[in-house]
Amino acid sequence: MKVIKLKDLSQNNYQRIVNRSAGTNRSIMPAVKTIMKKVQKEGGKIIIEKYQQRYGKENYQSIQVTRDEIKRAYLEVDKKTIKAFKQMIKNITLVQKAQLTKKIDTVVQSENGVKVWREWRPIEKVGLYIPGGKAIYPSSVLMTALPAQISGCKEIIMCSPPRGDGQIPSATLVAADMIGLKKIYKIGGVEAIAAMTYGTETVPAVYKIFGAGNSFVTAAKILAREIISIDMPAGPSEVFIISDETANPKYIAADLLADGEHGEDSACVLLTTSKKVAEETKKEIEKQLIFLSTRKYAEESLKRYGLFAVVQTMQEAI
Numbered sequence: 258m259k260v261i262k263l264k265d266l267s268q269n270n271y272q273r274i275v276n277r278s279a280g281t282n283r284s285i286m287p288a289v290k291t292i293m294k295k296v297q298k299e300g301g302k303i304i305i306e307k308y309q310q311r312y313g314k315e316n317y318q319s320i321q322v323t324r325d326e327i328k329r330a331y332l333e334v335d336k337k338t339i340k341a342f343k344q345m346i347k348n349i350t351l352v353q354k355a356q357l358t359k360k361i362d363t364v365v366q367s368e369n370g371v372k373v374w375r376e377w378r379p380i381e382k383v384g385l386y387i388p389g390g391k392a393i394y395p396s397s398v399l400m401t402a403l404p405a406q407i408s409g410c411k412e413i414i415m416c417s418p419p420r421g422d423g424q425i426p427s428a429t430l431v432a433a434d435m436i437g438l439k440k441i442y443k444i445g446g447v448e449a450i451a452a453m454t455y456g457t458e459t460v461p462a463v464y465k466i467f468g469a470g471n472s473f474v475t476a477a478k479i480l481a482r483e484i485i486s487i488d489m490p491a492g493p494s495e496v497f498i499i500s501d502e503t504a505n506p507k508y509i510a511a512d513l514l515a516d517g518e519h520g521e522d523s524a525c526v527l528l529t530t531s532k533k534v535a536e537e538t539k540k541e542i543e544k545q546l547i548f549l550s551t552r553k554y555a556e557e558s559l560k561r562y563g564l565f566a567v568v569q570t571m572q573e574a575i
Contacts, residue, residue: 258559260535263528263566263573274524274562282476282490289447289476296451301459304448308423316423320459322441327434330427342432345399353407379409380486382461384453386468387417387429390445392518392551395432401467402436413438414453414463418445446470450477454485469494471520495524499574502531509534510541513559518551523558528574532567539565 295303301320308317362374385401388394398415405413415438417425425443433441442460444452450470456462465486466478478487496516498509513525529535542559546552568574 258539258563258565260532260539260565260567263568266566274564282472282479285473286476289473290480292447293451293477293480296448297455301457304444304452312419312423317419320442320444322425322430322443326424327430330430333427334431338428339431342435345396346403346436349399349403350407353404357407380465381410382412382463383410384414384416384463384466386449386466386470386474387415388470389417389426389429391520391554393426393428395428397468398429398432399436402438406436412461414440414461416442416444416449416453419443447473447477450474450481454481494519497526499571500529500534501571502534504534506534506537506541509538510545514542514545514549514555517555517558518549520554521557521561524562525559526564528566528568530568530571535565535567
């Protein structure tokens with residue numbers, strides 16, 4: 258990927274980045290509707306049959322994660338990672354507790370016999386979708402489940418796609434167990450959203466679904482919105498960084514790659530007033546890619562939707 262001047266960016270390349278996800282949900286919606294209807298009609302049977310066919314009966318024996326599976330997961334996660342999880346739990350908890358609404362609204366009597374005020378109540382049953390098809394995101398577990406727990410949600414359902422061995426990644430399971438999640442299900446994609454929307458023999462229906470996924474997950478959440486609530490129909494990931502000459506190229510590269518690894522449709526854009534920063538960031542990305550397990554996704558997203566451009570002023574970038 259070349260470093261260019263923003264003023265030299267062609268209209269075609271501009272549209273390539275801006276419109277990268279246009280029409281994606283519309284084209285796949287018929288297939289997503291079919292899957293949603295099958296899960297609604299046949300429940301967990303259609304899910305377990307599909308997953309056993311994909312992963313083998315010996316690898317996928319139950320939709321819900323068992324205690325033995327969690328115990329095995331701990332054996333595969335090192336102490337350094339568990340220590341990092343503990344620090345994340347502490348940090349997220351501190352921030353989320355500080356954001357809880359503490360002030361009691363003033364009760365207004367608008368007329369005789371009529372009192373008006375606001376109340377904040379936790380959602381009783383919530384579903385968390387934790388992506389995991391292309392990369393491992395234990396941080397997503399902590400960043401969605403902890404706020405739900407702190408706000409007082411009574412029932413928290415977690416779904417995450419299994420990998421090639423029919424199991425949820427060990428780090429994801431350990432993160433979930435460390436904060437006490439009990440209802441964890443090895444389901445991904447449209448099936449997971451459908452299960453949490455309609456409920457099955459194993460997976461309880463919820464009142465609201467949180468969490469990002471690929472375009473199929475997003476399309477399924479849009480359909481689920483007709484029945485329950487969702488956080489938002491998240492689109493492909495994107496990061497847009499504006500910097501001057503004081504920025505650290507190592508940090509910029511890390512931020513760009515952290516987004517680019519989400520998938521081939523992620524957009525990674527850097528606008529800077531310093532050509533030196535742009536060139537050093539490019540070199541730093543090449544260095545950091547070597548150690549990235551999701552390298553192929555990051556490389557493809559940078560190739561397809563990456564932009565490193567130099568501007569004359571910060572105002573031009575904005």
